[in-house]
Amino acid sequence: MNPENVEWIKSVRRRIHENPELAFEEVETSMLIRRELARMEIDYKFPLAKTGIRAMIGTGGPPFVALRADMDALPIQELVEWEHKSKNDGKMHACGHDVHVAMLIGAAKILKARENHLQGTVILLFQPAEEAGNGAKRMIADGALEDVEAIFAVHVSHRLPTGVIGSRTGPLLAGCGFFRAVITGKRGQAANPHKSVDPIFAASAAVISLQGIVSREANPLDSQVVSVTFFNSGDDLDVIPDRVEFGGTLRAFSNASFYQLVKRIEEVIVNQARVFKSSATVDFFKDADTIYPPMVNDDHLYEHVKKVSTDLTGSKKFQVVQPVMGSEDFSFYSEVIPAAFYYIGIMNETLGSIHSAHSPHFMIDENVLPIGAATHAAIAERYLNDQVS
Numbered sequence: 123m124n125p126e127n128v129e130w131i132k133s134v135r136r137r138i139h140e141n142p143e144l145a146f147e148e149v150e151t152s153m154l155i156r157r158e159l160a161r162m163e164i165d166y167k168f169p170l171a172k173t174g175i176r177a178m179i180g181t182g183g184p185p186f187v188a189l190r191a192d193m194d195a196l197p198i199q200e201l202v203e204w205e206h207k208s209k210n211d212g213k214m215h216a217c218g219h220d221v222h223v224a225m226l227i228g229a230a231k232i233l234k235a236r237e238n239h240l241q242g243t244v245i246l247l248f249q250p251a252e253e254a255g256n257g258a259k260r261m262i263a264d265g266a267l268e269d270v271e272a273i274f275a276v277h278v279s280h281r282l283p284t285g286v287i288g289s290r291t292g293p294l295l296a297g298c299g300f301f302r303a304v305i306t307g308k309r310g311q312a313a314n315p316h317k318s319v320d321p322i323f324a325a326s327a328a329v330i331s332l333q334g335i336v337s338r339e340a341n342p343l344d345s346q347v348v349s350v351t352f353f354n355s356g357d358d359l360d361v362i363p364d365r366v367e368f369g370g371t372l373r374a375f376s377n378a379s380f381y382q383l384v385k386r387i388e389e390v391i392v393n394q395a396r397v398f399k400s401s402a403t404v405d406f407f408k409d410a411d412t413i414y415p416p417m418v419n420d421d422h423l424y425e426h427v428k429k430v431s432t433d434l435t436g437s438k439k440f441q442v443v444q445p446v447m448g449s450e451d452f453s454f455y456s457e458v459i460p461a462a463f464y465y466i467g468i469m470n471e472t473l474g475s476i477h478s479a480h481s482p483h484f485m486i487d488e489n490v491l492p493i494g495a496a497t498h499a500a501i502a503e504r505y506l507n508d509q510v511s
């Protein structure tokens with residue numbers, strides 16, 4: 123990228139950073155993106171998923187490859203003192219989604235300039251609500267993946283030095299879900315337990331038994347987590363209550379393991395309640411958009427990311443990374459078509475960009491912007507070339 127374009131992409135990122143907007147409220151961010159797209163004479167469809175955008179560069183025909191950026195910020199008060207600090211109290215781009223948008227707009231500029239060379243169509247997806255609300259799911263419902271055969275996305279990482287690309291084949295991010303159980307018994311005087319049905323006893327047995335799912339049923343080489351994080355019941359020292367509520371979270375690295383956990387958590391709680399003559403219901407908040415499937419990279423697309431990024435920045439600038447228990451709603455796309463997710467480093471100790479995402483001290487090395495834009499563009503253009511040759 124020439125210096126002028128580097129300044130432009132930085133200014134785009136800074137404007138978005140100053141005005142962070144939460145899930146499904148990315149009105150001005152979306153407007154800024156559309157203005158930049160219009161200026162570059164790039165066609166787009168709007169809205170998808172309320173504030174989302176689907177832009178198109180290339181022949182308009184197959185093959186179609188998509189690049190995705192998320193747009194939403196977090197309900198966090200920025201504690202970084204700098205010229206372009208968040209102007210919205212209690213809101214901050216603490217996960218780098220401002221950077222993702224700027225890099226994708228930068229890629230749009232590169233691809234538009236090379237439009238005559240493209241052997242197909244690149245779809246640019248600007249998606250709302252990654253942090254909350256399953257924006258990806260709604261984008262798909264609104265046609266984001268129409269005709270698309272492969273999709274890529276990048277996330278900034280404070281664990282990798284600026285510009286270093288990291289990814290892995292197969293499982294990269296865990297599937298994440300939550301559950302809340304209610305066990306119902308019969309209230310009574312604690313001195314006469316035989317006249318009540320004690321839900322605390324039943325719930326205690328259920329909590330213990332839940333720990334047996336991962337330790338006794340899951341393959342030890344297939345990492346999974348079940349954690350009970352709250353347990354509420356009565357507050358009288360002399361009365362057996364009629365109800366206990368408890369719940370927690372589950373994580374797994376494959377869809378099969380994830381949905382097996384969901385099934386077994388429900389079975390264990392319902393059946394343990396029955397053992398002690400009480401009854402149970404378990405809610406996994408399926409309608410509240412709190413379930414994230416695991417992010418599993420497609421082998422071919424992972425190899426493509428690795429090849430393109432090493433060609434672009436050198437083999438020392440590519441790292442195989444370990445899977446992490448965090449989650450990303452990009453996994454919804456990967457349930458529909460082959461997908462690859464990769465990281466790009468923003469860590470620079472001199473600058474102090476060493477804080478993890480979701481920290482109020484989170485900051486980035488802006489030198490990542492042109493590298494990310496070029497990587498995006500090369501991944502898409504060369505994907506199309508490979509399909510034709």
Ligand SMILES: [Zn+2]
Nearest residue numbers: 217253479480
């Ligand atoms: Zn985040």
Ligand SMILES: [Zn+2]
Nearest residue numbers: 217219252277
């Ligand atoms: Zn994020």
